[in-house]
Amino acid sequence: MAVEPLFSWPARVYWEDTDAGGVVYHAQYLAFMERARTEWMRAQGYGQELLRNEYGLVFVVRAMEIDFLKPARLDDALSITAAVQECRKASMVFAQSIRRGDELLVTAQVRIAALHADSFRPRGIPQPLLGQLQAHLPEQQPDDPLQTNP
Template identity: 75%
Template sequence: MFSLPVRIYWEDTDAGGVVYHAQYLAFLERARTEWMRAQGYGQELLRLDYDLVFAVRAMTLDFLKPARLDDALAVTAQLVECRRASAVFAQSILRGDDVLLTARVRVAALDAGTFRPRGIPQPLYDELKALEQATPEATGTEKQA
């Protein structure tokens, strides 16, 4: 699973040294962006070579534990579903073995010039589809509490 290391700085926190909830979104975005870059598809390459950008369409977050000033975190990104015009990522933020946050993020494929929905170009779609990794949430087999 792809993991991006993140350190918590003052700018990430509220006055009490706890990470502000909206900052988690930035960490998740960075991890997805770096996951794409690790696959050979940086944002600028997607825009210039494929006339394509991805934008968040929907997001579900579960805040489990707070991150705090100076914490060293790992932000994961895993592609769990690739469709013709969208993709879904399962993500988490961890501090060691502690899961602080889980997320499910759907991104939509958009034309880079018009920001209108469009299909993912076939060669890119084929490569992304091959990178799908099933998770219990993606297959509907997660355990019920």
């Protein structure tokens, strides 16, 4: 089920983002997506410093599935999307994409874990943040994606 992007962050490809051929280096896409997720959280009123200082919470990437469809190149104007696809008590999944205009370049599914800022041990996402994140979910979210109804 496709999730409509709830947030889009613009980026320009600079020389430092590319290899010698002027093509975006594969690891740089991860940085672009990290920035989009960070700015999405900031737009919700929860910047990284606020989460760490006031809630003792940090979010870290636990797993990522990424599909490189087409290359981005030097000077391209990109749009990086981030949409909450799943949200549980101590984790969430973002669906992300990178586009150049209407052209889809990269898709990714990113699992994020909530950790204590000091111990880096798993912890629950505090309310009201959890409620705000869950409000952005697609309408139907199965509790267990492995369960199916006959």
